Amino acid sequence: FPILEHDLIEVIMQKLQKLQADGKLEFYQKQIQDRVKSGIERPNPVKDVIHTQTPRSFTFDPSIVVTKDLADQNGTVFYKKGTKVNPLTIRPMTKPLLLIDGDASDHLTWAFKMLKTYPLAKLIFVKGAPLKIMREIGSTVYFDQQGIICQKFGIKQVPALISQQDEQLLIQEMKAEDLWVE
Numbered sequence: 001f002p003i004l005e006h007d008l009i010e011v012i013m014q015k016l017q018k019l020q021a022d023g024k025l026e027f028y029q030k031q032i033q034d035r036v037k038s039g040i041e042r043p044n045p046v047k048d049v050i051h052t053q054t055p056r057s058f059t060f061d062p063s064i065v066v067t068k069d070l071a072d073q074n075g076t077v078f079y080k081k082g083t084k085v086n087p088l089t090i091r092p093m094t095k096p097l098l099l100i101d102g103d104a105s106d107h108l109t110w111a112f113k114m115l116k117t118y119p120l121a122k123l124i125f126v127k128g129a130p131l132k133i134m135r136e137i138g139s140t141v142y143f144d145q146q147g148i149i150c151q152k153f154g155i156k157q158v159p160a161l162i163s164q165q166d167e168q169l170l171i172q173e174m175k176a177e178d179l180w181v182e
Contacts, residue, residue, distance in 0.1 A: 045127035046147035051101060052157040052175045059168040060153050062087055086167050093164040096121040099144065100159045102128020106176040110159050118163075126150060126158055 019025040063086040070079040079085055096118045100107035102125035111123055123141050125133075130141040144150055153162060157173040164170070 042129045055174045057172045097162040110176040
């Protein structure tokens with residue numbers, strides 16, 4: 001039997017050539033570029049994270065249980081399967097994390113005051129335009145893409161501060177006006 005299906009590459013090329021002939025290819029390219037640029041300039045906000053209503057503090061134990069023997073390049077096992085490992089005992093957290101709504105001026109004020117106390121802290125937006133603020137302040141601003149940090153640490157309210165306390169992480173969700181660490 002002969003193959004009756006069209007070559008997918010040929011079909012795509014034909015559609016692109018038709019769009020180009022109709023003068024629509026540039027329009028669609030511009031639309032895609034604008035959408036990508038918009039997503040970079042203003043990522044989707046983290047869902048289910050609100051401005052702090054009821055401040056709370058809690059700890060998070062980052063320990064894991066090793067699921068298989070871990071060995072170095074020479075085959076020397078340095079953690080046996082079933083061993084509980086806390087990464088904070090190996091490498092302490094030296095840079096606290098400040099999570100805020102980048103569209104809220106009181107959150108930005110809170111973050112800048114916190115940066116005076118914790119100059120190495122990483123500023124992480126859950127909403128807003130991080131590149132715009134980064135250009136304005138001349139410092140790196142991160143974004144909690146897809147809410148990974150909030151989900152991992154159980155953060156439901158911002159502003160929030162994540163810092164190390166002994167061998168655990170201390171997570172503090174606070175009102176922007178409540179904590180002015182000097």
